Amino acid sequence: MGNITVAELAKLLDSEFIGNGDFVVEGMNSLLDAKENDASFIVSDKFRNLLNKTKANVILAPIVLKGMLPDIKTYIYCAQPNVTFAKIVKLFAPHPPEYQPGIHPTAIISDGVSIPDSCHIGPNVFIGKGTIIGENTKILFGNFIGENTRIGKNCFFYPNCVIRERIVIGNNVIIHPGVCIGSDGFGYEAGPAGIVKIPQVGIVRIDDDVEIGANCAIDRARFGVTWIKSGVKIDNLVHVAHNVEIGESTMLIAQVGVAGGSKIGRGVVLAGQVGISHGLNVGDGAKVGGQGGVFEDVPAGKSWMGCLAEPVKDFVERSMLPGKFKKLAARVLKLEGANRTYQDEPTKTEK
Amino acid sequence: MGNITVAELAKLLDSEFIGNGDFVVEGMNSLLDAKENDASFIVSDKFRNLLNKTKANVILAPIVLKGMLPDIKTYIYCAQPNVTFAKIVKLFAPHPPEYQPGIHPTAIISDGVSIPDSCHIGPNVFIGKGTIIGENTKILFGNFIGENTRIGKNCFFYPNCVIRERIVIGNNVIIHPGVCIGSDGFGYEAGPAGIVKIPQVGIVRIDDDVEIGANCAIDRARFGVTWIKSGVKIDNLVHVAHNVEIGESTMLIAQVGVAGGSKIGRGVVLAGQVGISHGLNVGDGAKVGGQGGVFEDVPAGKSWMGCLAEPVKDFVERSMLPGKFKKLAARVLKLEGANRTYQDEPTKTEK
């Protein structure tokens, strides 16, 4: 977009400003990384001391702070500065690559495929027979889409993904590079002649507004469906096993793994590298801290953490044991009438 | 296949049935997900209460339960209902995609490559010079196969994998999308002029009946061989470092990582997200629980778990310390003659 004055920006945002309306904003950045001609934002009064440190001369600030901030910057007031900021940062960003409607001549389209004219199908894409794609969907370079798969409107698939057969994908779904959807679930059974692979004949269903990070793997169901519900956001390198269900607007941060058949509620947050064992329920709104290992059901609304995850309260109690132990040992020493004080006990013989 | 009567199904399975032989089975599903016209299965008497809950009217049941199950369903008796079920579920599943013999015109085949007529080589596949492929092997879209690699019979490689040079792969090997086999091991040495990359000139050898999940990475050896032995099953997003050996029929669940030079025995199970440090031995038949961090050898047949994994018995002891500590602290209080009872001690000063 290029440059814009404070007055123009405030008008665009239907907001009030206090300060220099002619000042030209050239970019957007965080408070600490901003340069003099950047605009930045402050979410709450808690960060007001950063106003002395930032080089940004223009600050989006919450309406509730109007008149309460130091006179050293030009302020544009809005209800949610972070959300407004997210919207307008695009104005200053370089144009994103454009993917025009059309099917690249190197794309391989099988029989019975339905692709509206509004779609972009990039170079070296393969689309299997009977697959149906919605309006305005963009499938970039090197994607493999299996047969009889259904993809909704306004989806965006980055390069080199593999979406296997009979997958059902809703609208506005974003899939980052290298993702695999619909791989066989990990299922074997001990038969008389050794390990037997259990056929994985189910599907994956992905509802509207889901986003899936780079190099994730989401397995198809044994039978039935592995189901990622609307608004779920999945970070990079996440594993979702067969027959898992993930509720609306849940977030799986990077490298999370969810084992077979577990049901994750809506509005759940699983932090980075969390593992959920198989066949569990994680209730609506629950949170599990980074690297948590979940081996039993997590009740709705609860926060758990730790290797063999447990309620945060129990985790904290466990974490403080070494300190408590030292104190107790000192008291025992005293009771024993010893005239030495407790120090670290000899430990070599203990193991 | 479509629909089939109970009598026809029992005949197909060479099994006896009790109940309505004319009932038409339309699909197969698990007890809890089945609809009225589905068949399902019960593994043992332990699950008999589910018979009241399932909608399925036809149940595969173990012969040993003949005559012992409630009169509310039609039963087909077999030795191992789960194994039988796995076989016949295919009959009701949609036909899997078919990959006909032949080499797609967009595939790039280098000099000196040997590909039998029975093979399927998909679109946009690259095969490097001197590579030899066995009968009936299917290599789907977008695979890169390096030079002088050997691939056995009846293998199935899903799209977009990278198999580098001089890899040796046996028969009946299944490789899911996005897998990399033969990447350089992670090896560096501090030289006088900084960090020096150690050449990784070894290979990867993968024996018969191995299956490797989506987006796994298996490094070639420094020299010698990274060796995945027959019947090993590897789930998604697993990392196998250089010079690792994995014994027959061992299972690595999703997101496991095995560091350089470790030897995993046969029949081992490493649960999800387990990490094995470098140069260790995990004995035959050992099991490590989810997220276990293994920093010392695990003896054959033992079950370990925990961050800094240890025998399950030790892990349980450690887990119960907070409860035990409270009781002991209460006893110390009593010995001290205090007239207050033990409650959570003040903790703020302890850290």
Added chain:
Amino acid sequence: MGNITVAELAKLLDSEFIGNGDFVVEGMNSLLDAKENDASFIVSDKFRNLLNKTKANVILAPIVLKGMLPDIKTYIYCAQPNVTFAKIVKLFAPHPPEYQPGIHPTAIISDGVSIPDSCHIGPNVFIGKGTIIGENTKILFGNFIGENTRIGKNCFFYPNCVIRERIVIGNNVIIHPGVCIGSDGFGYEAGPAGIVKIPQVGIVRIDDDVEIGANCAIDRARFGVTWIKSGVKIDNLVHVAHNVEIGESTMLIAQVGVAGGSKIGRGVVLAGQVGISHGLNVGDGAKVGGQGGVFEDVPAGKSWMGCLAEPVKDFVERSMLPGKFKKLAARVLKLEGANRTYQDEPTKTEK
């Protein structure tokens, strides 16, 4: 290269040898895997007992051990036998695949791309408009390079990677198969109408001599830069989130995850499966043990480990609690005048 005599090899290395100069070396291997005609190496006196076990007849040994090793082998003396070994192992390895200069006819090169004649651009590669590539860089099969990206000299990109738009990559960078660089950071904000995706308009900058393992994912910055500094080595399946900075010569072992905005110093080692929470600082030269979960800043030069990582000393103290607890409980029993000795207390009622 083929075979070489000990005398020729010593001359090539400008080194002295003691033993049979006419002995023909046919390969290189580790002490334990070597065959009779292989050369191997010993790093220090600590491993001298392996000289009795190895079949290798020729040993590279440190100069400081000259004359001190048993008379059963031929020795070639050098300052750093491991480094020398790494150099000469290439002489005996099969020739690596050769990627000749030129652009494969199936490659798709957009407008305004700059590719020197010395580069190799493999089959099915896509290069977006305005992208600039340095001398001698090799981009193998199936890579997608976005628009306005800059790639330096002597880089080597293995097949099927995705490098998005506006990425900046230095010289001598090696990228293994399936890597994604420049995917959107994981950023959302709760707006009035639900979860809003925060635009990720920044870039990724990768400096000289970086190596990135198979199937890694490195996110672009929200704005500004995700920055991997020179000499950083990244193993397989690593996740680097938006706005992360990684200092010179730092090593991230397999399956590490670094959350958004964290700054990792120079010369740091994060062992396998370590997770670093967001917004943290890990000081220069710090080390975190395998699976460590880092939730607070790690001071420079310190070694931390454990789930909820902590200084190694604290971790060890915590690990020894079960043993110490037993001893203390026995002493309390004695103080109580009990005539039974401490054994495992009944535990069923404790939870």
